[in-house]
Amino acid sequence: MSLFVEWLVIILLLLGAFFLMVGSIGLAKLPDFYTRLHAPTKASTLGIGAVLIASTLFFSVNQEGISVKELVITLFLFITAPITAHMMGKAAMHKEKKAIERTRNLHLQEPARNRQPPE
Amino acid sequence: MLTIVVLISCTFVGIGLLLNLWRLLKGPSVLDRVLALDTMYINSIALIVLLGLYFGSPLYFEGALLIAMLGFVSTAALCKYLVRGDLIE
Numbered sequence: 001m002s003l004f005v006e007w008l009v010i011i012l013l014l015l016g017a018f019f020l021m022v023g024s025i026g027l028a029k030l031p032d033f034y035t036r037l038h039a040p041t042k043a044s045t046l047g048i049g050a051v052l053i054a055s056t057l058f059f060s061v062n063q064e065g066i067s068v069k070e071l072v073i074t075l076f077l078f079i080t081a082p083i084t085a086h087m088m089g090k091a092a093m094h095k096e097k098k099a100i101e102r103t104r105n106l107h108l109q110e111p112a113r114n115r116q117p118p119e
Numbered sequence: 120m121l122t123i124v125v126l127i128s129c130t131f132v133g134i135g136l137l138l139n140l141w142r143l144l145k146g147p148s149v150l151d152r153v154l155a156l157d158t159m160y161i162n163s164i165a166l167i168v169l170l171g172l173y174f175g176s177p178l179y180f181e182g183a184l185l186i187a188m189l190g191f192v193s194t195a196a197l198c199k200y201l202v203r204g205d206l207i208e
Contacts (some may be wrong), residue, residue: 006120006121009121010120010121010124013124013125013128013169013172014127014128014167016128017127017128017129017131017132017165018131020131020132020135020161020162020165021131021132021134021135023135024134024135024136024138024139024158024162025135025138026144027138027139027142027155027158028138028141030140033150033151033154034127034152037152037154040154040157040158040161044158044162045161047165048161048165051128051165051168051169052168054172055168055171055172058121058127058172059177061164062175063177065197067177068179069180069181070168070180072184073164073168073180073183073184073187074190076184076187076188077161077164077187079206080190080191081161082149083191083195084157084191084194084195086196087194087195087198087199088150088153088194090198090202091150091198091201091202092150092190094202095148095150095201097148097150099128102162117204119192
């Protein structure tokens with residue numbers, strides 16, 4: 001393995017692990033559910049993407065042929081992470097969970113909750 | 120060099136998993152626990168990929184893919200249950 005690829009893998013791994021930890025710290029520390037939803041869905045997605053791309057690089061260089069499985073996992077996670085975040089946010093809104101005081105546009109929560117599906 | 124970096128990354132991800140576990144146990148509401156569980160799924164995928172890098176074996180990705188699918192399906196089912204009170208109406 002060439003030195004350049006090794007350093008690239010190292011940098012991507014450290015970046016990914018750092019962002020995964022940042023997402024978990026945000027999940028543990030932020031004040032209410034809606035702010036807590038931000039941390040894992042953004043930071044952790046970036047972190048897992050970096051780790052999986054590092055793994056793709058490593059196995060593509062070390063073995064013959066491009067290794068595609070990690071790319072499949074990356075694609076799957078990048079598609080499903082926003083869907084789960086949206087579903088959880090919507091569930092929290094319907095459960096009438098309290099947001100913190102200084103949330104912007106807090107008055108829009110009530111009409112969004114009462115919106116009816118189209119006929 | 121790569122081995123040391125993989126171990127350091129494992130430490131970071133492990134700290135993240137412990138913080139998620141703390142939120143899973145403490146979480147004031149059910150949805151906080153669901154969110155913590157979803158994040159734990161993502162962190163375990165990262166841990167499995169790092170394990171594959173450590174041993175230099177590409178056999179671990181099937182497990183990672185399986186965990187990713189299970190995580191999405193379980194989170195979607197839990198959210199549907201919490202909103203509608205029923206899974207299949």
